[in-house]
Amino acid sequence: MxxxxxxxxxxxxxxxxxxxxxxxxxxxxxxxxxxxxxxxxxxxxxxxxxxxxxxxxxxxxxxxxxxxxxxxxxxxxxxxxxxxxxxxxxxxxxxxxxxGAFYLRDDGARDLLFVATGTGIAPLRSMILAQLQREPNRPVTLFWGLRSQQDLYWQDEWAALAAIHSNLTVVTTLSRPEPGWQGPTGRVTTLVDERVRSVANLAVYLCGGSGMIKDVTARINAKGLCPVYREKYYDE
Ligand SMILES: Cc1cc2nc3c(=O)[nH]c(=O)nc-3n(C[C@H](O)[C@H](O)[C@H](O)COP(=O)(O)OP(=O)(O)OC[C@H]3O[C@@H](n4cnc5c(N)ncnc54)[C@H](O)[C@@H]3O)c2cc1C
The missing domain is CATH 2.40.30.10 (Translation factors)
Structure with a gap:
C-alpha cells in the first residue's frame, strides 16, 4: 500500500x-x-x-x-x-x-446484480462503470436502497447511463418515502425477493450496512448457489 x-x-x-x-x-x-x-x-x-x-x-x-x-x-x-x-x-x-478484496471479478458469463444501501453505492459505481466498458452487452442490474426523497442523488446519472446501455437496469427503492413517490418502496430485500427469479447465472455484489448484507445474502442463498461478494461498511 x-x-x-x-x-x-x-x-x-x-x-x-x-x-x-x-x-x-x-x-x-x-x-x-x-x-x-x-x-x-x-x-x-x-x-x-x-x-x-x-x-x-x-x-x-x-x-x-x-x-x-x-x-x-x-x-x-x-x-x-x-x-x-x-x-x-x-x-x-x-x-x-x-x-480491499471487494473488487470486480471475472465470473464467466454470469449476469451481474449489484445491491447497495446508502453510500454503499460508491464501490458499485466504480464497478458498474468499469463493467459497462469492459463488456458492453452483459446484463447488469443495480438495486439501490435509500430512505426518502431527500436522500436521493445520482438519479439522473443512472438514468442517463441506462439510456445509453440497454443492458443496464437501475432500480432505486425508498424505505420511508414521503407522499408523491412513484417508484418502488420498501427495502432492497423486497426487490431481491420480487425481481430475482433465478441465481443460476448470477454473480452478486453487496455493499452497505451489516443488516442489508445479512438479509440479502440469506435471500440469495435461499434461491440457490452463486458467487456473492460483500463489503460491510458498519454494523447495524
Ligand atoms: C471497506 C470500507 C469502505 C467504506 N467506504 C465508505 C464510503 O465510500 N462512504 C461512506 O460513507 N462510508 C464508507 N465506509 C464507512 C467509513 O469507513 C466510516 O465508518 C464512516 O464514515 C463513519 O466513520 P466516522 O469516523 O465518521 O464515525 P464513527 O465514529 O466511526 O462511526 C459511528 C457509527 O456510525 C455508524 N456508521 C458508520 N458508517 C456509517 C454510514 N456510512 N452510514 C450510517 N452510519 C454509519 C456506525 O454504527 C458507527 O459505529 C466504509 C467502510 C469500510 C469498512
Whole structure:
C-alpha cells in the first residue's frame, strides 16, 4: 500500500448529509486500483492519543487514474466523516491505498446484480462503470436502497447511463418515502425477493450496512448457489 498526497478539486453536496469529494493525486500523481477497492485516511480522534483509520471506497472508475471520487455521509461526531467534511476545495490531504478484496471479478458469463444501501453505492459505481466498458452487452442490474426523497442523488446519472446501455437496469427503492413517490418502496430485500427469479447465472455484489448484507445474502442463498461478494461498511 502506498501513501498518496492529494488536493481536493471538487466538493459536491449531493443531499443534506451526503457529499462527493474529488481528489486529484499529487504525489504519486496516479493511482492504479481495482474497481471496488478503497483508500484509508488516518484521522485524529478526540481523547485518543493515536489517529484512527477510516476506509472509503473509490467511486470513480479505475480507468481514471489521476483523480478519485469519494462519496460519504456525515456521521455526527464521527472522526472520519467529520474530517473529510472539513476539507475545502484546494485543501491537501493524504491517504493510503488501494486495498480491499471487494473488487470486480471475472465470473464467466454470469449476469451481474449489484445491491447497495446508502453510500454503499460508491464501490458499485466504480464497478458498474468499469463493467459497462469492459463488456458492453452483459446484463447488469443495480438495486439501490435509500430512505426518502431527500436522500436521493445520482438519479439522473443512472438514468442517463441506462439510456445509453440497454443492458443496464437501475432500480432505486425508498424505505420511508414521503407522499408523491412513484417508484418502488420498501427495502432492497423486497426487490431481491420480487425481481430475482433465478441465481443460476448470477454473480452478486453487496455493499452497505451489516443488516442489508445479512438479509440479502440469506435471500440469495435461499434461491440457490452463486458467487456473492460483500463489503460491510458498519454494523447495524
Ligand atoms: C471497506 C470500507 C469502505 C467504506 N467506504 C465508505 C464510503 O465510500 N462512504 C461512506 O460513507 N462510508 C464508507 N465506509 C464507512 C467509513 O469507513 C466510516 O465508518 C464512516 O464514515 C463513519 O466513520 P466516522 O469516523 O465518521 O464515525 P464513527 O465514529 O466511526 O462511526 C459511528 C457509527 O456510525 C455508524 N456508521 C458508520 N458508517 C456509517 C454510514 N456510512 N452510514 C450510517 N452510519 C454509519 C456506525 O454504527 C458507527 O459505529 C466504509 C467502510 C469500510 C469498512
Amino acid at each position: 502506498n501513501t498518496f498526497t492529494a488536493e481536493v478539486t471538487c466538493i459536491q453536496d449531493l443531499t443534506h448529509d451526503v457529499r462527493a469529494i474529488e481528489l486529484r493525486l499529487l504525489e504519486p500523481d496516479s493511482l492504479s486500483f481495482k474497481a471496488g477497492q478503497f483508500v484509508s485516511f488516518e484521522v485524529p480522534k478526540e481523547g485518543q492519543p493515536r489517529p484512527v483509520t477510516r476506509p472509503y471506497s473509490i467511486a470513480s472508475p479505475p480507468g481514471q487514474r489521476d483523480r478519485i471520487l469519494l462519496v460519504l455521509n456525515l456521521v455526527q461526531g464521527g472522526p472520519g466523516s467529520e474530517y473529510l467534511f472539513s476539507l475545502r476545495e484546494g485543501s491537501r490531504t493524504s491517504f493510503k491505498g488501494p486495498a
